[in-house]
Amino acid sequence: MIKIPNSISIANLPTRIENLKGLSEELQKNIFIKRDDFTGCEVSGNKVRKLEYSVKDAIDKGCNTLITCGGIQSNHARATAAVAARLGLKSILVLRSNETPKIDGNYLLDEILGSEVRIITSDQYRDSREEIMESIKKEVDSQGDKAYIIPEGASNGIGTFGYFNCFKEILEQEKLMNKSFDTILVPVGSGGTYAGLFLANKLLNSKKRIIGINVCDDAEFFKNKISEIVQETLDILGKKLDFSKDEIEIIDGYVGRGYSLSRKEEIDFIKKIGRTEGVILDPVYTGKALYGLYNESKNKNLDTCKNILFIHTGGIFGLFKDYEEDIQWKI
């Protein structure tokens, strides 16, 4: 038995696992989808699983203010705002935008949920978001409150337990469904989701293939980042584990035009899944990752994967930002 830290309970768990019938038929393999987009409404998506551990740690440390960061349409920031409001905590979101942002999508929800939003430029975000959050923490602490910093995506040692636990949930569901998934496939944006699944797969001696599809940066970047996160999580557990970063399987090639930018084939694929499965993917993460699974399967790169579980990590509110002329959603 591996004893993981305690968490608060906010997410609707376990999340359902459903068959994607049309896609399974077309690709001649069994493709299932785990609906982590159903973890809640305001907290929809993968981040709440991680926040259940990060926020527990914050409360245990006597903190009453959560500070975190992300893009202007960050799902993670919105989920943090929702958890904070639910628990009577304050939240301060450091969000990246080079323009005065429109109040739509996730950012609209941040405002409704009562977060204090501080906008920084993409250069500031890249070079000094951690220092900026530290200085906000000092400011908060000096006013008699106590702040807790959650890094981008809650992708650190503690947050990762959310997906360690999700892996255990999947093992339970396999028993109930009398099925066994040989492969789990997830989008990778800051690495914590992948890290939790990877570590649980190793420590629980399960032999699944865990495949990540990166939606920004590249495979090398994430192999390093995920190794660091896994090491942090092991340190919290007080366990040692020999693993090589080459065991971390990231399929590169689906970033497309860049983070949160779409290509026509990605939009067409999102429409295809909407129309044939009745499932809405988001353009930033799940649309790209499931498109990656589809394309790799068509190119015969996933022939040994017969029973694949795709995790729908959420992102629905990203669809409700103003796209203007940016991408064509009309038929």
Ligand SMILES: *Cc1c(COP(=O)(O)O)cnc(C)c1O
């Ligand atoms: C953050 C996010 C991801 C990526 O998860 P990481 O743990 O950051 O790699 C995937 N999908 C959605 C919808 C997200 O918001």
